[in-house]
Amino acid sequence: MLYLAIKDYYKSYLHLEPSYMAQLSSISGLPWSIKLLYGLLSDNVPMFGSKRRSYVVLMGLFQFLSLLLVFLFELQDEKVITFMVFLASLSGAYLDVLVDALMVT
Numbered sequence: 001m002l003y004l005a006i007k008d009y010y011k012s013y014l015h016l017e018p019s020y021m022a023q024l025s026s027i028s029g030l031p032w033s034i035k036l037l038y039g040l041l042s043d044n045v046p047m048f049g050s051k052r053r054s055y056v057v058l059m060g061l062f063q064f065l066s067l068l069l070v071f072l073f074e075l076q077d078e079k080v081i082t083f084m085v086f087l088a089s090l091s092g093a094y095l096d097v098l099v100d101a102l103m104v105t
Helices: 002-013 018-028 030-044 053-073 078-104
Strands: none
Touching: 002 018, 002 078, 018 030, 018 078, 030 078, 053 078
8 A cells, every 4th residue: 555655655755766666665675585584683682671562662662763754855856765764664564473473362
């Protein structure tokens, strides 16, 4: 869902070429390819005395802030927007791993 909004933002507001939009979108999708590392990190490195709960709160806050910055400041630089979407995607992928782990245990 975020992908469609960002694609429209790139196309309608920034008037980027489709090939360049595809490059930027592939960068923002990279965090989903290393989900295994997130599980290993959260299982082996507890934060604030908890293995998963503190990571869920931290990543949820991280995702909220990165997308809020894109919304509030109406950024015009596609590289900054891509970085913010990358951070939101990273936290979303991390949250996906954490929630799946919470459902199993």
